[in-house]
Amino acid sequence: MKEYNSIAVIYGSDSSEWEVSVRSGEFTASQVDGNRFDVYEIFARFGEWTVAAYRLKGQDRVVLQEGVRPAVEKSDFSAIVEGTKVKFDFAYIMQHGAPGENGLMQGYLEMIGVPHSGCNAFVSAITFDKFSCKSYLKDVDYVKCADDVFVRKGEPLEGLAQKAVEKLGLPMFVKPTDGGSSFGVTKVKKVEDFDKAVELAFSEGNMLLAEAAIVGRELTCAVYFNGKENVALPVIEIITENEFFDYEAKYQGLSREVCPAEIPDSLRERIQEVSKKIYTHLGCSGLVRVDYICSEDGLYFLEVNTIPGMTSASLVPQMVRAAGLSMTDFLTTVIENS
Numbered sequence: 236m237k238e239y240n241s242i243a244v245i246y247g248s249d250s251s252e253w254e255v256s257v258r259s260g261e262f263t264a265s266q267v268d269g270n271r272f273d274v275y276e277i278f279a280r281f282g283e284w285t286v287a288a289y290r291l292k293g294q295d296r297v298v299l300q301e302g303v304r305p306a307v308e309k310s311d312f313s314a315i316v317e318g319t320k321v322k323f324d325f326a327y328i329m330q331h332g333a334p335g336e337n338g339l340m341q342g343y344l345e346m347i348g349v350p351h352s353g354c355n356a357f358v359s360a361i362t363f364d365k366f367s368c369k370s371y372l373k374d375v376d377y378v379k380c381a382d383d384v385f386v387r388k389g390e391p392l393e394g395l396a397q398k399a400v401e402k403l404g405l406p407m408f409v410k411p412t413d414g415g416s417s418f419g420v421t422k423v424k425k426v427e428d429f430d431k432a433v434e435l436a437f438s439e440g441n442m443l444l445a446e447a448a449i450v451g452r453e454l455t456c457a458v459y460f461n462g463k464e465n466v467a468l469p470v471i472e473i474i475t476e477n478e479f480f481d482y483e484a485k486y487q488g489l490s491r492e493v494c495p496a497e498i499p500d501s502l503r504e505r506i507q508e509v510s511k512k513i514y515t516h517l518g519c520s521g522l523v524r525v526d527y528i529c530s531e532d533g534l535y536f537l538e539v540n541t542i543p544g545m546t547s548a549s550l551v552p553q554m555v556r557a558a559g560l561s562m563t564d565f566l567t568t569v570i571e572n573s
Contacts, residue, residue, distance in 0.1 A: 243323035250332025260329035353521035411440035451530030467507035468554035472496035
Protein backbone atom coordinates (compact mmCIF):
# COMPACT_ATOMS: atom_id res chain seq x y z
CA MET A 236 0.00 0.00 0.00
CA LYS A 237 1.39 3.38 -1.02
CA GLU A 238 1.65 6.35 1.33
CA TYR A 239 1.21 9.88 0.05
CA ASN A 240 1.36 13.31 1.68
CA SER A 241 0.16 15.83 -0.90
CA ILE A 242 -2.74 15.00 -3.23
CA ALA A 243 -3.34 17.17 -6.29
CA VAL A 244 -6.90 16.99 -7.61
CA ILE A 245 -6.76 18.12 -11.25
CA TYR A 246 -9.94 19.53 -12.81
CA GLY A 247 -11.05 21.72 -15.67
CA SER A 248 -10.37 20.51 -19.22
CA ASP A 249 -9.98 21.61 -22.82
CA SER A 250 -13.42 20.25 -23.76
CA SER A 251 -17.03 21.35 -23.45
CA GLU A 252 -17.15 19.39 -20.20
CA TRP A 253 -14.81 21.70 -18.32
CA GLU A 254 -17.48 23.22 -16.05
CA VAL A 255 -18.78 19.77 -15.07
CA SER A 256 -15.17 18.79 -14.42
CA VAL A 257 -14.75 21.70 -12.01
CA ARG A 258 -17.80 20.58 -10.04
CA SER A 259 -16.58 16.98 -9.99
CA GLY A 260 -13.10 18.05 -8.94
CA GLU A 261 -14.22 20.37 -6.18
CA PHE A 262 -16.48 17.71 -4.70
CA THR A 263 -13.76 15.07 -4.92
CA ALA A 264 -11.25 17.39 -3.24
CA SER A 265 -13.75 18.11 -0.45
CA GLN A 266 -14.10 14.38 0.23
CA VAL A 267 -10.40 13.45 0.28
CA ASP A 268 -9.34 12.67 3.86
CA GLY A 269 -8.09 15.99 5.25
CA ASN A 270 -6.58 14.33 8.29
CA ARG A 271 -4.29 12.13 6.18
CA PHE A 272 -3.48 14.30 3.17
CA ASP A 273 -2.73 17.87 2.18
CA VAL A 274 -5.14 18.49 -0.70
CA TYR A 275 -4.41 20.89 -3.55
CA GLU A 276 -6.88 21.75 -6.31
CA ILE A 277 -5.33 22.37 -9.71
CA PHE A 278 -7.38 24.08 -12.40
CA ALA A 279 -5.95 23.08 -15.78
CA ARG A 280 -7.33 24.37 -19.06
CA PHE A 281 -5.57 24.91 -22.41
CA GLY A 282 -2.10 24.49 -20.96
CA GLU A 283 -2.49 26.92 -18.03
CA TRP A 284 -2.31 25.02 -14.75
CA THR A 285 -2.76 26.93 -11.50
CA VAL A 286 -3.45 26.09 -7.87
CA ALA A 287 -7.06 27.21 -7.30
CA ALA A 288 -7.40 26.14 -3.66
CA TYR A 289 -5.76 24.02 -0.99
CA ARG A 290 -6.54 22.39 2.34
CA LEU A 291 -3.74 21.39 4.71
CA LYS A 292 -4.18 18.54 7.17
CA GLY A 293 -6.75 19.43 9.80
CA GLN A 294 -7.35 22.93 8.40
CA ASP A 295 -10.03 24.71 6.41
CA ARG A 296 -9.99 25.09 2.65
CA VAL A 297 -8.23 28.20 1.32
CA VAL A 298 -9.45 29.57 -2.02
CA LEU A 299 -6.93 31.48 -4.12
CA GLN A 300 -8.19 34.30 -6.30
CA GLU A 301 -7.73 34.30 -10.05
CA GLY A 302 -4.75 36.38 -11.09
CA VAL A 303 -2.68 35.45 -8.06
CA ARG A 304 -2.96 31.68 -8.27
CA PRO A 305 0.43 29.92 -8.25
CA ALA A 306 1.40 28.35 -11.55
CA VAL A 307 2.21 24.65 -11.63
CA GLU A 308 5.80 23.88 -12.64
CA LYS A 309 5.31 21.10 -15.15
CA SER A 310 8.92 19.89 -15.16
CA ASP A 311 8.44 18.29 -11.73
CA PHE A 312 4.71 18.77 -11.00
CA SER A 313 5.16 21.30 -8.21
CA ALA A 314 4.08 24.82 -7.24
CA ILE A 315 5.11 27.60 -4.87
CA VAL A 316 2.14 27.92 -2.51
CA GLU A 317 2.23 30.67 0.13
CA GLY A 318 6.02 30.87 -0.26
CA THR A 319 6.64 27.12 0.10
CA LYS A 320 7.50 24.76 -2.75
CA VAL A 321 5.06 21.87 -2.80
CA LYS A 322 5.83 18.80 -4.90
CA PHE A 323 2.61 16.92 -5.42
CA ASP A 324 3.20 13.21 -4.94
CA PHE A 325 -0.15 11.89 -6.22
CA ALA A 326 -2.55 13.21 -8.87
CA TYR A 327 -6.27 12.53 -8.67
CA ILE A 328 -7.42 13.25 -12.23
CA MET A 329 -10.94 14.68 -12.49
CA GLN A 330 -10.74 16.19 -15.98
CA HIS A 331 -13.70 15.08 -18.08
CA GLY A 332 -12.65 15.06 -21.72
CA ALA A 333 -9.19 15.99 -23.03
CA PRO A 334 -6.51 15.98 -21.74
CA GLY A 335 -7.52 14.11 -18.59
CA GLU A 336 -9.65 11.36 -20.06
CA ASN A 337 -7.87 10.57 -23.33
CA GLY A 338 -4.48 9.55 -21.94
CA LEU A 339 -2.55 12.79 -22.39
CA MET A 340 -2.50 13.79 -18.71
CA GLN A 341 -1.77 10.20 -17.72
CA GLY A 342 1.12 10.08 -20.19
CA TYR A 343 2.61 13.28 -18.78
CA LEU A 344 2.38 12.04 -15.19
CA GLU A 345 3.79 8.63 -16.09
CA MET A 346 6.74 10.21 -17.91
CA ILE A 347 7.76 12.27 -14.87
CA GLY A 348 7.05 9.45 -12.41
CA VAL A 349 4.02 10.82 -10.56
CA PRO A 350 1.43 8.20 -9.52
CA HIS A 351 -2.13 9.00 -10.53
CA SER A 352 -5.68 7.74 -10.17
CA GLY A 353 -7.43 5.70 -12.80
CA CYS A 354 -6.24 3.91 -15.91
CA ASN A 355 -2.84 4.28 -17.54
CA ALA A 356 -2.28 6.39 -20.65
CA PHE A 357 -2.81 3.58 -23.16
CA VAL A 358 -6.02 2.25 -21.61
CA SER A 359 -7.37 5.79 -21.16
CA ALA A 360 -6.82 6.50 -24.86
CA ILE A 361 -8.55 3.28 -25.92
CA THR A 362 -11.57 3.66 -23.67
CA PHE A 363 -12.05 7.36 -24.41
CA ASP A 364 -12.61 6.57 -28.08
CA LYS A 365 -15.98 4.83 -28.27
CA PHE A 366 -15.20 3.05 -31.55
CA SER A 367 -11.84 1.74 -30.36
CA CYS A 368 -13.31 0.60 -27.06
CA LYS A 369 -16.14 -1.29 -28.77
CA SER A 370 -13.59 -2.93 -31.08
CA TYR A 371 -11.99 -4.56 -28.04
CA LEU A 372 -15.34 -5.96 -26.90
CA LYS A 373 -17.08 -7.00 -30.11
CA ASP A 374 -15.86 -10.59 -29.94
CA VAL A 375 -16.49 -11.33 -26.25
CA ASP A 376 -19.39 -13.62 -25.39
CA TYR A 377 -20.67 -11.89 -22.25
CA VAL A 378 -21.99 -8.59 -23.64
CA LYS A 379 -23.36 -7.34 -26.98
CA CYS A 380 -22.39 -4.22 -28.93
CA ALA A 381 -24.83 -2.28 -31.12
CA ASP A 382 -24.14 -2.12 -34.86
CA ASP A 383 -22.38 1.07 -35.93
CA VAL A 384 -20.86 3.11 -38.74
CA PHE A 385 -17.58 4.98 -38.16
CA VAL A 386 -16.61 8.18 -40.02
CA ARG A 387 -13.59 10.45 -39.72
CA LYS A 388 -13.80 14.16 -40.51
CA GLY A 389 -12.61 14.79 -44.05
CA GLU A 390 -13.94 11.53 -45.47
CA PRO A 391 -16.66 11.79 -48.16
CA LEU A 392 -20.14 12.11 -46.66
CA GLU A 393 -22.08 11.49 -49.85
CA GLY A 394 -24.38 8.52 -49.40
CA LEU A 395 -23.49 8.19 -45.71
CA ALA A 396 -27.04 8.81 -44.51
CA GLN A 397 -28.44 6.08 -46.73
CA LYS A 398 -25.67 3.67 -45.75
CA ALA A 399 -26.29 4.30 -42.06
CA VAL A 400 -30.06 3.87 -42.36
CA GLU A 401 -29.70 0.64 -44.34
CA LYS A 402 -27.31 -0.83 -41.77
CA LEU A 403 -28.69 0.60 -38.52
CA GLY A 404 -32.30 1.52 -39.16
CA LEU A 405 -34.10 4.39 -37.45
CA PRO A 406 -33.90 5.77 -34.90
CA MET A 407 -30.13 5.83 -34.49
CA PHE A 408 -27.64 7.83 -32.45
CA VAL A 409 -24.95 10.00 -34.00
CA LYS A 410 -22.18 10.93 -31.58
CA PRO A 411 -18.55 12.03 -31.46
CA THR A 412 -16.37 9.04 -30.62
CA ASP A 413 -14.32 10.97 -28.09
CA GLY A 414 -16.80 13.12 -26.20
CA GLY A 415 -18.64 12.97 -22.91
CA SER A 416 -21.64 14.38 -21.02
CA SER A 417 -23.61 13.76 -24.23
CA PHE A 418 -22.17 16.85 -25.95
CA GLY A 419 -22.64 16.51 -29.70
CA VAL A 420 -25.02 13.53 -29.45
CA THR A 421 -28.23 13.39 -31.50
CA LYS A 422 -31.00 10.82 -31.62
CA VAL A 423 -31.85 10.75 -35.32
CA LYS A 424 -35.43 9.73 -36.07
CA LYS A 425 -35.68 10.91 -39.69
CA VAL A 426 -33.11 10.56 -42.45
CA GLU A 427 -33.48 14.29 -43.20
CA ASP A 428 -31.98 15.06 -39.78
CA PHE A 429 -28.86 12.95 -40.32
CA ASP A 430 -26.64 15.61 -41.90
CA LYS A 431 -27.36 18.10 -39.11
CA ALA A 432 -26.50 15.43 -36.53
CA VAL A 433 -23.20 14.77 -38.32
CA GLU A 434 -22.40 18.49 -38.27
CA LEU A 435 -23.09 18.67 -34.54
CA ALA A 436 -20.96 15.61 -33.78
CA PHE A 437 -18.05 16.99 -35.80
CA SER A 438 -18.28 20.26 -33.86
CA GLU A 439 -17.12 18.27 -30.81
CA GLY A 440 -14.48 16.02 -32.41
CA ASN A 441 -12.84 14.67 -35.53
CA MET A 442 -14.51 11.24 -35.53
CA LEU A 443 -18.10 10.13 -35.18
CA LEU A 444 -20.10 7.00 -34.67
CA ALA A 445 -23.59 6.36 -36.00
CA GLU A 446 -25.02 3.65 -33.78
CA ALA A 447 -28.21 1.62 -33.79
CA ALA A 448 -30.62 2.70 -31.05
CA ILE A 449 -31.24 -0.15 -28.64
CA VAL A 450 -34.57 -0.11 -26.81
CA GLY A 451 -34.36 -1.14 -23.19
CA ARG A 452 -33.48 -0.13 -19.65
CA GLU A 453 -30.36 1.98 -19.11
CA LEU A 454 -28.20 0.54 -16.34
CA THR A 455 -24.77 1.42 -15.03
CA CYS A 456 -22.23 -0.13 -12.67
CA ALA A 457 -18.88 1.08 -11.34
CA VAL A 458 -15.85 -1.09 -10.56
CA TYR A 459 -12.75 -0.33 -8.49
CA PHE A 460 -9.74 -2.19 -7.12
CA ASN A 461 -9.62 -2.39 -3.31
CA GLY A 462 -6.08 -3.73 -3.02
CA LYS A 463 -7.11 -7.37 -3.14
CA GLU A 464 -9.75 -7.73 -5.83
CA ASN A 465 -11.95 -5.85 -8.28
CA VAL A 466 -15.20 -4.81 -6.61
CA ALA A 467 -18.46 -3.89 -8.36
CA LEU A 468 -20.64 -1.25 -6.73
CA PRO A 469 -24.47 -1.38 -6.72
CA VAL A 470 -26.20 -1.09 -10.10
CA ILE A 471 -28.19 2.05 -10.92
CA GLU A 472 -31.06 2.36 -13.39
CA ILE A 473 -31.35 5.69 -15.21
CA ILE A 474 -34.86 6.81 -16.14
CA THR A 475 -34.82 9.99 -18.20
CA GLU A 476 -37.61 12.39 -19.14
CA ASN A 477 -35.79 13.24 -22.39
CA GLU A 478 -35.19 11.13 -25.50
CA PHE A 479 -32.00 9.83 -23.92
CA PHE A 480 -29.64 10.54 -21.01
CA ASP A 481 -28.40 13.85 -22.43
CA TYR A 482 -26.77 16.86 -20.74
CA GLU A 483 -30.08 18.22 -19.43
CA ALA A 484 -31.06 14.85 -18.03
CA LYS A 485 -27.66 14.37 -16.43
CA TYR A 486 -27.13 17.78 -14.89
CA GLN A 487 -30.44 19.67 -14.87
CA GLY A 488 -32.68 17.23 -13.06
CA LEU A 489 -34.51 15.72 -16.03
CA SER A 490 -33.79 12.15 -15.00
CA ARG A 491 -34.37 9.83 -12.10
CA GLU A 492 -31.69 7.45 -10.91
CA VAL A 493 -32.90 4.38 -9.03
CA CYS A 494 -30.15 3.20 -6.70
CA PRO A 495 -29.94 0.34 -6.25
CA ALA A 496 -31.76 -0.57 -9.46
CA GLU A 497 -35.04 -2.44 -9.00
CA ILE A 498 -34.03 -5.43 -11.10
CA PRO A 499 -33.92 -9.18 -10.45
CA ASP A 500 -30.94 -10.37 -8.42
CA SER A 501 -29.82 -12.53 -11.33
CA LEU A 502 -29.58 -9.48 -13.63
CA ARG A 503 -27.85 -7.39 -10.97
CA GLU A 504 -25.27 -10.12 -10.38
CA ARG A 505 -24.75 -10.55 -14.11
CA ILE A 506 -24.16 -6.83 -14.68
CA GLN A 507 -21.69 -6.69 -11.80
CA GLU A 508 -19.80 -9.73 -13.10
CA VAL A 509 -19.80 -8.44 -16.69
CA SER A 510 -18.52 -5.05 -15.46
CA LYS A 511 -15.61 -6.74 -13.69
CA LYS A 512 -14.85 -8.79 -16.80
CA ILE A 513 -14.81 -5.64 -18.96
CA TYR A 514 -12.59 -3.91 -16.38
CA THR A 515 -10.09 -6.77 -16.60
CA HIS A 516 -10.37 -7.27 -20.39
CA LEU A 517 -9.61 -3.60 -21.12
CA GLY A 518 -6.82 -3.42 -18.54
CA CYS A 519 -8.55 -0.82 -16.38
CA SER A 520 -7.32 0.33 -12.98
CA GLY A 521 -8.63 2.63 -10.28
CA LEU A 522 -12.31 3.53 -10.60
CA VAL A 523 -14.36 3.20 -13.80
CA ARG A 524 -18.07 3.13 -14.63
CA VAL A 525 -19.61 0.93 -17.33
CA ASP A 526 -22.93 1.82 -18.99
CA TYR A 527 -25.40 -0.60 -20.58
CA ILE A 528 -28.78 -0.98 -22.23
CA CYS A 529 -30.64 -4.11 -21.17
CA SER A 530 -33.01 -5.04 -23.99
CA GLU A 531 -35.22 -8.03 -24.69
CA ASP A 532 -32.47 -9.69 -26.72
CA GLY A 533 -29.60 -9.16 -24.31
CA LEU A 534 -27.26 -6.83 -22.45
CA TYR A 535 -25.65 -4.18 -24.67
CA PHE A 536 -22.45 -2.32 -23.83
CA LEU A 537 -22.65 1.45 -24.26
CA GLU A 538 -19.35 2.85 -23.01
CA VAL A 539 -16.71 2.90 -20.29
CA ASN A 540 -16.18 6.08 -18.27
CA THR A 541 -12.66 6.13 -16.82
CA ILE A 542 -13.23 9.58 -15.25
CA PRO A 543 -16.87 9.23 -14.15
CA GLY A 544 -18.78 12.24 -12.86
CA MET A 545 -18.14 12.95 -9.18
CA THR A 546 -20.45 15.77 -8.14
CA SER A 547 -22.41 15.09 -4.96
CA ALA A 548 -25.40 13.99 -7.08
CA SER A 549 -23.42 11.95 -9.62
CA LEU A 550 -23.90 8.24 -10.16
CA VAL A 551 -20.75 6.94 -8.47
CA PRO A 552 -21.28 8.81 -5.17
CA GLN A 553 -24.82 7.39 -5.15
CA MET A 554 -23.41 3.89 -5.63
CA VAL A 555 -20.86 4.41 -2.87
CA ARG A 556 -23.56 5.51 -0.43
CA ALA A 557 -25.79 2.57 -1.44
CA ALA A 558 -22.87 0.23 -0.70
CA GLY A 559 -22.72 1.60 2.84
CA LEU A 560 -19.34 3.27 2.32
CA SER A 561 -18.24 6.80 3.10
CA MET A 562 -16.89 8.83 0.18
CA THR A 563 -13.80 9.71 2.19
CA ASP A 564 -12.89 6.09 2.93
CA PHE A 565 -13.74 5.09 -0.64
CA LEU A 566 -11.44 7.75 -2.13
CA THR A 567 -8.64 6.73 0.23
CA THR A 568 -8.98 3.16 -1.05
CA VAL A 569 -8.86 4.37 -4.67
CA ILE A 570 -5.82 6.58 -3.97
CA GLU A 571 -3.86 3.92 -2.12
CA ASN A 572 -4.54 1.24 -4.74
CA SER A 573 -4.22 3.16 -8.01
